[in-house]
Amino acid sequence: MVDLTQYLPILLFLGVAVGLSALFVFLPMGVSRLTGAHNPDAEKLSEYECGFPAFEEPRDRFDVRFYLIAILFIVFDLEAAFLFPWAVSLDLTGWPGWITMMTFLVELLIGLAYVWKKGALDWE
Amino acid sequence: MTEFFQSLGMNYEWAWFVATIAGILLIALPLMLGVAMIIYMDRKVWAAINLRRGPNVVGPFGLLQSFADGLKVFLQETIIPSAANKGLFIIAPILTFTVALLAWAVIPFGPEAVLADINVGLLYIFAVSSLGVYGVVISGWASNSKYPFFSAMRASAQMISYEVSIGFIMVCVVLWAGSFNLNEIVLAQKGHGLGFVNGYFFNILLFPIFVMFFISALAETQRVPFDLTEAESELVAGYQTEYSSMSFALFWLGEYANILLMCALMSILFFGGWLPPVDWEPLYVVPGIVWLLGKIVFFFFMFSWVMATVPRYRYDQLMRLGWKVFLPLSLFFVFAVSGWLMLTRFAA
Numbered sequence: 001m002v003d004l005t006q007y008l009p010i011l012l013f014l015g016v017a018v019g020l021s022a023l024f025v026f027l028p029m030g031v032s033r034l035t036g037a038h039n040p041d042a043e044k045l046s047e048y049e050c051g052f053p054a055f056e057e058p059r060d061r062f063d064v065r066f067y068l069i070a071i072l073f074i075v076f077d078l079e080a081a082f083l084f085p086w087a088v089s090l091d092l093t094g095w096p097g098w099i100t101m102m103t104f105l106v107e108l109l110i111g112l113a114y115v116w117k118k119g120a121l122d123w124e
Numbered sequence: 125m126t127e128f129f130q131s132l133g134m135n136y137e138w139a140w141f142v143a144t145i146a147g148i149l150l151i152a153l154p155l156m157l158g159v160a161m162i163i164y165m166d167r168k169v170w171a172a173i174n175l176r177r178g179p180n181v182v183g184p185f186g187l188l189q190s191f192a193d194g195l196k197v198f199l200q201e202t203i204i205p206s207a208a209n210k211g212l213f214i215i216a217p218i219l220t221f222t223v224a225l226l227a228w229a230v231i232p233f234g235p236e237a238v239l240a241d242i243n244v245g246l247l248y249i250f251a252v253s254s255l256g257v258y259g260v261v262i263s264g265w266a267s268n269s270k271y272p273f274f275s276a277m278r279a280s281a282q283m284i285s286y287e288v289s290i291g292f293i294m295v296c297v298v299l300w301a302g303s304f305n306l307n308e309i310v311l312a313q314k315g316h317g318l319g320f321v322n323g324y325f326f327n328i329l330l331f332p333i334f335v336m337f338f339i340s341a342l343a344e345t346q347r348v349p350f351d352l353t354e355a356e357s358e359l360v361a362g363y364q365t366e367y368s369s370m371s372f373a374l375f376w377l378g379e380y381a382n383i384l385l386m387c388a389l390m391s392i393l394f395f396g397g398w399l400p401p402v403d404w405e406p407l408y409v410v411p412g413i414v415w416l417l418g419k420i421v422f423f424f425f426m427f428s429w430v431m432a433t434v435p436r437y438r439y440d441q442l443m444r445l446g447w448k449v450f451l452p453l454s455l456f457f458v459f460a461v462s463g464w465l466m467l468t469r470f471a472a
Contacts, residue, residue, distance in 0.1 A: 009144045009240040010248075013229045014222070016148045021221040021374060025214060028370040029202045037201040045206040047269040048365050058207075058270045066281050069443075073284040076451065080291030083458065084247060087298045090462060091470050098466050105455060112451065121447045123440035 068120045079108050147239050151228050159380045160190035162424055166380075169428035194373065202369040205267065212266035217367065217374035220259030224381035227252040231388055232307045234398050234412035245306040246294055249389065253344075256382060257283045260353075260363055263375070267366040275362035278439065279346060279353035285446035286343040292454035293337045296461045297393045300324065310397035320403045322396035329461050334394040336450055338426070341386035343446065345379060348431040352439055383427060384420060391419035 032038040047054055086093070086101050093100075115121060125146060129139035164179060164187065171178025179186035204210055230245040232238040242248060257280050264276020298304060301312040317326025324330040343350040354362030364375045391397055397419075398412025437445075 006240055006242050009147070010226070010229045010242075012141075012144055013148050013152075013239065014226060016145070016152060017222040017225040018218065020152060020225070021218040024221065024370050024374055025202075025218055028198050028200070031199060032201045032369065035199060037199060039201065040203065042206075044203055047205050047207050047267070048271065048360060054270065056270065058268050058273050059265070060270075062274075062277055066277050069281045069285060072447075073288060076288040077284075077291060080288065080295065083292070083295045084298070084304070087295045087462075088302060088304060090299060090465065091302070094470060095466065098462060101462075102459060105459065109452075109455065116448065121443065123443050 065120075065123060072115060072120070075111070076108070079104075144239070148229075151231075151239060152225055155225065155228060155381060155384070156377065158384060159377050160194065161187075162380055162384060163376070164190045165421075165424065166428050166431070169425060170432045173429070173432035197370055197373045200369040202371060203366075205269065205366050207268040208366065209266040209268065212262050213366075214371070216259050216263035216266060217371040217378075219262065220256065220378040221374045221381075223252055223255045223259065224378035224385070227385050228381075228388075230306060231385075232310060232392070232397060233416055235307065237413060238307060241305070241307060244304045246298065246304045246309065246393075249306075249385075250291065250294060253382065253385065254284075254287055256378075259375075259378070263367070264363040267363070269366050271360045272363045272365045275353045275359045275365075278359075279363060282346065282350065282353065282442060282446075283344055285443060286340045286450070289336065289446065289450035289454040290340050290344060292451075292458050293333050293340065294393070296330065296333050296454075296457050297324065299458075299461050299465055300327070300330065306392055306397070310392055310399060313396045314399055315403040316396075322399040322401060322403050323394055325394045329457070329464060330394065333454070333457055333461075334390070336454060337390060337393070338423075339445075340450060341390065342427070342430065343442065345383045345386055347383065347427055349434040349437045350442055351436060352442060384424065387420045387423035387427070388416070390423050391416055395419050 029038075047058065082104070083101070086097065090097060125143035126136070126140045129142045130136060132139075134142065167189070168178045168186075179189035182188045182192045204213055227249050229239045230242060230248050232241070232245075260279045260283070261276050264272045264274075264279070267273070297309065301309040303309060303312070313323050315322065316324060325334050342348075346353050353359070354364075359365075364372055367375065395401075396415075398416045400407035400410065400415050
């Protein structure tokens with residue numbers, strides 16, 4: 001049974017950290033109104049471009065490779081998630097555990113080789 | 125610390141609560157001070173390598189430069205672009221900084237000096253640091269501007285690519301230490317190298333892992349030579365382009381807090397954390413936090429050194445290094461380390 005009380009300081013830390021960061025964001029907003037620095041105009045609030053009006057939708061199409069990377073990441077990160085519990089129980093599972101995990105790794109390596117050969121990892 | 129507050133006449137629950145809050149502030153506030161000083165150190169090291177002077181006007185030797193900068197951005201106007209998604213735009217810096225602080229909850233500064241001594245400390249750090257990518261993606265999307273958007277795409281792909289190999293690298297260390305608890309990982313390194321060197325870096329199988337971790341840490345925190353996300357010649361200032369005032373500074377604070385975290389992780393995973401460098405009795409008189417901070421500063425100096433000397437990578441080179449070199453290599457080391465341990469330690 002997991003002792004959840006040892007995570008309580010982390011929960012408190014989360015509260016303090018959110019509080020501190022929110023303070024850092026919202027306090028200057030108030031201060032700038034008091035000091036008179038807060039003085040927005042249409043040009044200031046427009047999106048950044050190098051001296052001319054922006055002419056394209058910013059959220060335009062982007063390269064499909066970013067999707068591929070994200071999907072591959074999920075595959076290999078899940079693999080790492082399987083490795084974590086295995087890594088701390090290697091003395092208990094012994095050779096059968098080791099051989100099983102190595103088989104699993106080889107299967108994923110085949111997947112990596114396939115992706116590699118298909119050119120999904122290439123950027124030009 | 126709970127006992128101290130109990131001696132002031134509080135009951136146990138209140139004493140624990142006050143002690144925990146005090147502990148949190150004892151981590152968070154010195155961390156922010158440390159980030160301010162480390163930015164100063166970064167600029168000084170960089171300047172020294174370039175034969176410049178660096179900041180030297182504000183305070184003695186320019187020591188107060190970061191605080192002057194902080195005050196400046198604090199008093200500036202917060203600009204929220206009219207095209208931005210306002211809610212997300214404000215949440216992004218808060219999220220980035222919160223996550224950067226949060227990972228420090230489990231870092232052991234000494235045998236007892238750890239806020240939350242949880243049994244899966246390393247896994248917790250891995251999980252929290254991977255949340256950092258959300259701040260980047262949200263800021264890039266919410267800005268509704270071209271350069272932040274491109275930068276956010278690049279940054280998120282880069283961060284998740286190197287996270288994969290960092291995961292496998294952590295597995296190697298965990299295999300050797302036999303635990304996810306950071307204190308136990310530190311203690312497992314006692315006298316590891318030749319019986320007197322504290323740390324895994326002296327281990328022939330783990331030293332290449334350390335080198336890979338160092339390079340992956342550079343990529344994960346978007347430091348030079350992997351700072352493509354803020355390549356100023358292409359992307360202005362990266363995903364922070366539309367930000368101003370303290371919201372802009374929070375991204376920098378978060379980034380440097382993450383760099384410090386990576387330095388701390390390198391010290392803890394490979395260089396014995398709060399243990400002295402060699403297992404020699406008189407060195408244990410020095411408190412552990414001094415050794416840990418010394419190692420963190422040493423690794424940060426290495427980061428600055430790299431920043432001052434190495435040119436920037438191209439994006440395809442970056443991805444090739446991550447997916448075609450580090451991923452197979454770290455998988456191989458999972459095989460090699462676990463196989464070696466099976467043969468030597470668990471051969472029963």
